[in-house]
Amino acid sequence: MSAAAWSFAAGPARLPDAVLARARDELFARGTDGACVFERPFSADAFRATLAHARTRLAELLVLPANYRILFMAGGAMQHFSLLPMNLLGPTRRAAYADSGYWSRRAVDEGWKQAAVSVVAQPPAGAPAAPEILPGAGWPIPADAAYCHITPNETADGVAYAALPDTGAVPLVADCTSSFLAAPLDVARFGLIYAGAQKNIGPAGLSVVVVREDLLERASPDLPAPFSYAVQAAQDSCVNTPPTAAIHVAGLVFDWIADAGGLAAMAAANRAKAARLYAAIDGSDGFYTAPVRRDCRSTVNVRFHLADSVQDAVFLAEAERHGLFHLRGHPRLGGLRASLYNAMPMAGVDALTGFMADFMLRRG
Numbered sequence: 001m002s003a004a005a006w007s008f009a010a011g012p013a014r015l016p017d018a019v020l021a022r023a024r025d026e027l028f029a030r031g032t033d034g035a036c037v038f039e040r041p042f043s044a045d046a047f048r049a050t051l052a053h054a055r056t057r058l059a060e061l062l063v064l065p066a067n068y069r070i071l072f073m074a075g076g077a078m079q080h081f082s083l084l085p086m087n088l089l090g091p092t093r094r095a096a097y098a099d100s101g102y103w104s105r106r107a108v109d110e111g112w113k114q115a116a117v118s119v120v121a122q123p124p125a126g127a128p129a130a131p132e133i134l135p136g137a138g139w140p141i142p143a144d145a146a147y148c149h150i151t152p153n154e155t156a157d158g159v160a161y162a163a164l165p166d167t168g169a170v171p172l173v174a175d176c177t178s179s180f181l182a183a184p185l186d187v188a189r190f191g192l193i194y195a196g197a198q199k200n201i202g203p204a205g206l207s208v209v210v211v212r213e214d215l216l217e218r219a220s221p222d223l224p225a226p227f228s229y230a231v232q233a234a235q236d237s238c239v240n241t242p243p244t245a246a247i248h249v250a251g252l253v254f255d256w257i258a259d260a261g262g263l264a265a266m267a268a269a270n271r272a273k274a275a276r277l278y279a280a281i282d283g284s285d286g287f288y289t290a291p292v293r294r295d296c297r298s299t300v301n302v303r304f305h306l307a308d309s310v311q312d313a314v315f316l317a318e319a320e321r322h323g324l325f326h327l328r329g330h331p332r333l334g335g336l337r338a339s340l341y342n343a344m345p346m347a348g349v350d351a352l353t354g355f356m357a358d359f360m361l362r363r364g
């Protein structure tokens, strides 16, 4: 595997080298039934063992409380923008959402299609370049809201919650797509967590749901079976063909995380990588600037700007010549962004900061 090129894509993102090497070896290793791990029928014992392994490993990593269930479902995080209200809305059909940036706004837009949405927090007006997340205490959450939805890490905006909000008796629901497994998570604080796989879990096409058992009772029996969290839980995520290959690779990623020391080790490594990159930005005398307020900066999606945005295209082209790819900011927000998920080693960050220092010397 080449170490000369680094992908800083927001997703699908780099997978750990050890996982790719193992998957490569398994690709052509057919078992006595003529199927390699990617070809196993989902009803076969061998695949059920793969599924059980992934679930058990993930439960260990999360220190999952006994009253929570893990679902592996086909599709990305956006599916859950709709499945969530479909499954969780009570008779009031009301839900609370915190608007912290691009992805939470998209969740709100989908939420409105089924729910009466109360937006309980928003970045201050006039601060589009430096979105801030309001503290959770004091959010005007309606008492009859079925849930309160947050996006703890805004992938596009590069904004992260410094602390979880207190939503009282209203279950906290989180789109953890870009923060899942990047740090320890106090699962008991949440009613439901969902995440698309393509950042820290595995290949795209899979999503993970972690749900408190009592919330499964809210789903109407009339829901289409594959879309029902309750039916998926009852049928071990195998209502229909699950994304078997992606679940297998996810199990390998969970093993890799456990072998590397678990979520606390991931968090420490992610903090160190982000600190090095933000230090390069903050120490550049304004040549590079980070638009996000320090106390809500993401450790995994680092946004930055050049003082002269006309030079963005030159920066990106030169970066690619140095083996540094996918650094363009989200199309809606512009600028530059480096995503540093679990599988990005410090060597990748060093390659980027080295290039940034050199670019500044030549162009500053």
Ligand SMILES: Cc1ncc(COP(=O)(O)O)c(C=O)c1O
Binding pocket: 010, 011, 075, 076, 077, 078, 079, 103, 151, 153, 154, 155, 156, 175, 176, 177, 178, 196, 197
């Ligand atoms: C926080 C967040 N939510 C939702 C999504 C949408 O995910 P998907 O494309 O898997 O539907 C993304 C994608 O990057 C994301 O970062």
